[in-house]
Amino acid sequence: METLVVDHPLVAHKLTRLRDADTSSATFRLLAEELVTLLAYEATDGLIVRPVRVATPVADADGVALAEPKPLVVPILRAGLGMLNGMVRLMPTAEVGFLGMVRDETSLIASTYADRLPQDLANRQVFVLDPMLATGGTLVAAIELLLERGARDVTAICLLAAPEGIERVRSAFEGRPVTVRVVTAGVDAHLNERGYIVPGLGDAGDRLYGVV
Numbered sequence: 001m002e003t004l005v006v007d008h009p010l011v012a013h014k015l016t017r018l019r020d021a022d023t024s025s026a027t028f029r030l031l032a033e034e035l036v037t038l039l040a041y042e043a044t045d046g047l048i049v050r051p052v053r054v055a056t057p058v059a060d061a062d063g064v065a066l067a068e069p070k071p072l073v074v075p076i077l078r079a080g081l082g083m084l085n086g087m088v089r090l091m092p093t094a095e096v097g098f099l100g101m102v103r104d105e106t107s108l109i110a111s112t113y114a115d116r117l118p119q120d121l122a123n124r125q126v127f128v129l130d131p132m133l134a135t136g137g138t139l140v141a142a143i144e145l146l147l148e149r150g151a152r153d154v155t156a157i158c159l160l161a162a163p164e165g166i167e168r169v170r171s172a173f174e175g176r177p178v179t180v181r182v183v184t185a186g187v188d189a190h191l192n193e194r195g196y197i198v199p200g201l202g203d204a205g206d207r208l209y210g211v212v
Contacts, residue, residue, distance in 0.1 A: 003170075006185055018032065037087070040091065074127065074129065079130070079131045082209070097117040128156045136166070159204065163189075
């Protein structure tokens with residue numbers, strides 16, 4: 001498994017504003033979209049393309065287009081929805097699936113409550129959007145579901161990660177014939193007793209949409 005921590009002044013700036021408890025939900029949503037677009041630029045550097053030839057106003061030119069089947073973007077509900085616009089802004093021709101998962105706050109085990117994904121993901125490059133890679137349970141469960149349907153190339157884009165979550169993902173997929181990457185804006189110190197990232201930025205879903 002590969003972990004990429006994007007080191008860029010704009011990434012660090014936007015992440016700092018996301019951490020600020022005084023940042024409003026409206027501003028938080030905008031910052032999250034902008035940050036995801038920056039992360040997605042790095043996360044998509046391995047996209048599969050095919051050669052094409054186009055006519056410019058001056059002459060023909062060789063170029064590339066995204067290959068079929070189209071990449072699939074999968075936000076994990078609900079917080080992952082706050083990352084979707086930033087991702088499709090960069091890759092508007094990608095298809096979008098949805099995966100609803102909830103973590104039990106006592107056991108920290110994730111379960112699936114909604115599944116709007118293709119049954120056959122063979123040869124699809126999949127990009128999972130999950131703001132916080134904390135314990136890693138939700139992301140591992142999501143990737144396992146994708147692999148069961150034939151995916152072999154999965155990239156997770158996370159605003160923040162904890163060392164414990166990265167290690168759990170690594171141990172779950174190391175040595176298996178699949179490509180799994182984690183792209184994030186930062187890796188924080190540790191998890192607290194509730195499984196929250198420290199210093200983190202709080203509950204991403206609540207910061208995006210309010211407490212409901």
